[in-house]
Amino acid sequence: MRIGRRIADWWFSPAPPERLAAVRILVGAFAVLWVGGRIWETYAVARLGGSHWKPIGVTRVLDAPLPPDAVLAIAIATTVALVAFTLGAAYRYTAPLAAIGILWTLTYRNSFGMVFHTENLLVLHVIALALSPAADAWSFDSRRGRPPPPPPEAGYGWILKLLAAITVLTYVLAGIAKLRLAGVAWLDGEQLRNQIAIDNLRKALLGDAIAPLATPFLDHPSGFTIFSVLTIVLELSAPIVFVHPLVARLWALSVWGFHVGVVFLMNIWFPYPLLGIAYLPLLRAERGFAWAIARWKRRRNARRGAAGSAPDDSSLPP
Amino acid sequence: MRTNRVTAAIVSIVMVVAVLEPLRRKPWDDSFPLSPYAMFAFKRPTKLTMDYAYGVTPSGEKRTLTPRIVGSAEVLQALTIFRSARAKNELPQLCTTIAERVAAIPRYADVTMIKIVSGTHDAVDYLVRGIEGTEVVRMSCAVRR
Numbered sequence: 001m002r003i004g005r006r007i008a009d010w011w012f013s014p015a016p017p018e019r020l021a022a023v024r025i026l027v028g029a030f031a032v033l034w035v036g037g038r039i040w041e042t043y044a045v046a047r048l049g050g051s052h053w054k055p056i057g058v059t060r061v062l063d064a065p066l067p068p069d070a071v072l073a074i075a076i077a078t079t080v081a082l083v084a085f086t087l088g089a090a091y092r093y094t095a096p097l098a099a100i101g102i103l104w105t106l107t108y109r110n111s112f113g114m115v116f117h118t119e120n121l122l123v124l125h126v127i128a129l130a131l132s133p134a135a136d137a138w139s140f141d142s143r144r145g146r147p148p149p150p151p152p153e154a155g156y157g158w159i160l161k162l163l164a165a166i167t168v169l170t171y172v173l174a175g176i177a178k179l180r181l182a183g184v185a186w187l188d189g190e191q192l193r194n195q196i197a198i199d200n201l202r203k204a205l206l207g208d209a210i211a212p213l214a215t216p217f218l219d220h221p222s223g224f225t226i227f228s229v230l231t232i233v234l235e236l237s238a239p240i241v242f243v244h245p246l247v248a249r250l251w252a253l254s255v256w257g258f259h260v261g262v263v264f265l266m267n268i269w270f271p272y273p274l275l276g277i278a279y280l281p282l283l284r285a286e287r288g289f290a291w292a293i294a295r296w297k298r299r300r301n302a303r304r305g306a307a308g309s310a311p312d313d314s315s316l317p318p
Numbered sequence: 319m320r321t322n323r324v325t326a327a328i329v330s331i332v333m334v335v336a337v338l339e340p341l342r343r344k345p346w347d348d349s350f351p352l353s354p355y356a357m358f359a360f361k362r363p364t365k366l367t368m369d370y371a372y373g374v375t376p377s378g379e380k381r382t383l384t385p386r387i388v389g390s391a392e393v394l395q396a397l398t399i400f401r402s403a404r405a406k407n408e409l410p411q412l413c414t415t416i417a418e419r420v421a422a423i424p425r426y427a428d429v430t431m432i433k434i435v436s437g438t439h440d441a442v443d444y445l446v447r448g449i450e451g452t453e454v455v456r457m458s459c460a461v462r463r
Contacts, residue, residue, distance in 0.1 A: 011330070012323060041391055048389060052402045057350045103351065110350045113398035123351040124337065131329050133321060154326035162330045169337045170355060177345045177356035186359070194362045197441035204445065205370045205437060207384040208393045219446045 015157035020129075021088070021138035022285040023163065027125050028086030030277050031098070034122065035105055036079040039072065042109050046071035056115060057107045071108060078105045085130070088139020099130035122272050124166050132159035138289065163281035164248075168238040171255065175235030187232060189224030193217075196224075199266050211267035227261070234258055241282055252279035367438040369400035369456065371416055373429030381429050387419045388412075400434070404456065409434055413459040421463045433458045 035042075046068040053065045066074075078101030084094035103126075106119050133152050135141045142148065178186045185191070197218055200210040217223055234255055241248035259273045272278045321329075340347075340354035348354065371388065373381035385396035403412040413434055420426045439451035 174355035178359040201441035
């Protein structure tokens, strides 16, 4: 009973609404660019037609692919909903729509024989944020003139913990998959080297750029043992982020470095972690925003002061 | 949304259990967005056989084609397009589509023929030593302008 209470106290430990809002804004902005910026690629894949159709996840409800124009319309509507999600506008209604839309659109994009792994975490984060009071601060819904909403009983900390847990678990799963399929033999470096070699060969034959460090490392394979051990250690040790915030930041930095290594060795880009968005729940994400807002308000007040009106510092963040 | 602790706990448990659900599946049973993330876990030899296309100039020179010409900007999606087309005997249509796209791109102005081949290469030999393996031509078609 006491342990359960301790876990609950830890899970529901308080966090400022601005931190959750900052995560909503940055995850939402990334989602808008990811879905909106790839609309034509989504459309191009939708036009591949029924012979390439291999439904997965939620698209299994379909017997045949949708008309490409319908796919395009859903992708555009999803982008609009994601803009509202990011701005925190009518969040109670637009956030669930954005979550359903991004789940559908990206699952559909992955239903043509190739499942990509660059956007899973984004979808899961948007869904979790949509189920939370992430628009209580820094949103259209909380704009000046409206009474601030009462803080929810559960607070804001739990959703940040949940987002962090989802990030952590994806890495743990990747580590477990390696051990399930290859066992400790994965650590000797040969399999990682072969993965990198095959991936770059496919790129070379299909007209894409090969990774800049692939060839020199493939010529000197001993380094792959170190890379393999580091990969497994980083993946399986991910839950240590909950030990202390400093440990969390160090882990996030290390995993970010791992993704940079993947770019240089495989030319595979995971933009969500590479831009640091995947690790925002582990950081004090509101700080950059608070600094920018305070700076903007100081400038505005200075201009008003120069014009003879009283400065307004009533809503400066602490 | 005024979340109380019970609702928050239920949402948290459901999300965590959902993310862990792929542990119940075989690692190669992938889905989206719930994945076992086994993409780098499979044992692979360095020798690979795969289908791909290239352009040929009148002097017989090979020209690599970008994946977008095949139908997607993503390399792995392009690979599945070749696989699927071959499995469904649709290589003639795919070759024609590629040829039409190539005809519209100025930097491929010297390409007069498209070949879709099955190539077998050792990845390390190919990338490090520049040694090409063998290729079997599956389909060829002319680029008409």
